[in-house]
Amino acid sequence: MATRDIYEDGFDEDQGSISGRCPECEGRVLADGGELACTACGLVLEEERFDHGSEPWFDAENDEARRTGAPLTPARHDRGLSSEIGYGGDANGNCLSPRKRAQIARLRREHTRARWRSKAERNLATAFTEIRRLVSALESPRTVAEEACTLYRRAQSRDLIRGRSIEMMAAGSVYAACRCRNVARPPPEIAAVASCSRSDVVLGYGVLNRELGLDAKPVGVHDRVPAIASTCDVADAVTTRAFELADIAESCGIANGRHPRGVAAACLYLAARETEDPITQQTVATAASVSDATVRNRIVEFQPVLEPTTK
Template sequence: MSTRNVYERGFDEGTGQTITGTTCPECPGELETDGGETSCQACGLIVDSYYLDHGATAWTDSEADRSGKRTGPPSTATRHDRGISSEIGRAVDSRGTHLSDKKRRQLSRLRRQHSRGRWGSKAERNLTHGLVDIARLTAALDLPRSLREQASTLFRRAQGEDLLRGRSIEGMAAGCVYACCRLAGITRSLAELTECAHVSERRVLNCYRTLNETLGLPIPPRSPSEFIGPIAADIKLPQAVVSRATEVAVRAHETGVSAGKHPAGFAAACLLSAATEHGVAVQQAEIAAAAGVCAVTVRNNRESVRELAASI
C-alpha cells in the first residue's frame, strides 16, 4: 500500500493527470476533501473525485531483497485454472538458495500429490484437454495470441452449454478455432485446419455448425476476395491479374452475385477470368487445385464472373 496521504494528491479519471494545489481554480476559495471528493468551500466546485493511485505499490521489504517482481501474470482463459494456480519449485527456493536433498525429496512428494489433485472433476480434465488442443492448433497455424484467448473462451462457453456431450473434444476445439478465424476475418480453410487437427474435416465442420447454430455466433458470410491472395500465390500469378480479380470479387460480394456460392471456387473463377483478360495462360485444373475445389465449380461460376467483369 502507498504510505503517502491520498488526500494530498488525486488522479483525474479521464486523463490520468495529477491534480495539485490548495486553492480553487475558479475563485480564491480554499479546497477541502470530504467523502472522496475535493470541492471548493466558497463556490462548491468539485475539483476531483477519483482517488485510485495507479502508481506502483510501495515496497515493504528491504532494499537488498527487492527483486522488482510483482504479483505474477494476469489471469488467462487459455488454462483451465485461468493461470492462478500455484506451482511447487524444485532445486531452489524463492530467494534462489539451493535446497538440501531432504527438502528436494519432500517437494517431489508434494509435487506428485499436487499434480494428482490438479483437476477437481472430469469436466476440468476435459477442459484442459480442449485448451491444450487449441494452443497446439493456433501455434501450428501461426495464429495470434488474441485468437487463442477467444477460442479458449468459446470452448468454455460450449462446455457450459453442454455441447461436448457425444462429440469429440479435439473436433470441438478445432471448431472453436475455425469459428474464431471466421469472426476475426482470418482466412484459414477447413483443409488447413484438419491437416493440423487429429480429427476429420467432417467432424470439425459438424462441431462448427453446432457452435454457430446453438450459440448464435455473429459470423459474416465470407467474401471471395479473401481467397484471391492465397490462390494467386500458390500458382504465382502476376500482380495485375490479382488486382483485377480482387476488384471483380469485391464487386460480386457487394452486389450479391457471389451469394450462395463457394467463396474459394468463385475466387478461382475471378482469377481465371482476370488471367484470360491479361493473356496469362492458366489451366482450370491448376487453379481449381489451388483453391481446393473441383474444375466443375470453377466452370459453373465462369459465366457470371465474365458478365460482372464486363460491366466494370
C-alpha cells in the same frame, strides 16, 4: 450474439477489424493486436502494441520494480491463476540439497494432483490444450484461441460436451472462432491438423452454432483470395487486381449463390492473365480445391462485366 464480454481481456485493437486501404498497393489493411498490416502485400503500417500484461509492483524499501504475475487469459482452464513449481534452484539461483529436492518433488506431485477440482475441470484443461495446439498449427491469431476456449467453456456449462468427444468439440470451437473472427480456415484445413475428421469438425460447429447462437460471419470472396494467391505464388500486383475483381463480383452479383473459392480462383486467374503472369486454370483450381470447370464457368460469368471496361 457476442461471444465475450466487452473489454474482458483486450481492447478494440485486438479484434481483427478492417482499417482502410494500403497506401502502396490499395489492398485491405487489417488491425490485429495493435498492428496495422496490409493483407495483400504485407506492409506493416503501425506496429505499436498495447501491453496487456500486469503492472509492476514497486518495492519502496529496495527501490525495485517486480512483476506481479501473468495476465488473465480465457485460454487456460483457471484463467492463468495457477502457479507452477519449477525444477531449478532457489530464487537466487543456488542449487538445492538432495533432501530439499526430494521435498520439492513431493510438493510438485501433490500440487499436480490438486490442480483440478473435478473431472470436468480436468477435461476442460485437456480441451484447452488441444485448442491451443490447433490454433498454433493453423498459425492463427491469439484471439482465435481465446475465443475458441470461451466457446468451449460456454458449451460445457450448457452440458453440450456430454456424449461427444473432446477432440471433436475442440476442433468445432476453433472453426466457430474462425467464423466469428472472419478468419478464413475451412473445415478440411482444420481437420488436417486435428484428431478428427472433417465431418466431425462440421458436426461440432453445428452444435455450437445451434445451441449458442453464434455471431458467425459469412465467408466472402475476399477472404479466399490471399490463401489461393499464396499457394500459387503470384506477384503482389496480381493479388491486388484479384481483390478489385472480387469487389466487382460482389457488387455485380456474380458471387451470389456461388462458392467463394471458385469465384476467388476465377478472380486470380483473370488478374494473372491481365498482368501476363503465366498461370493456368488447373493451377488456381487445385489451389482453391475446386474443379477446372468451376473456374471456367466463373470466368464466363465475368466476361459480360469486364468487356465494357476493356474496350
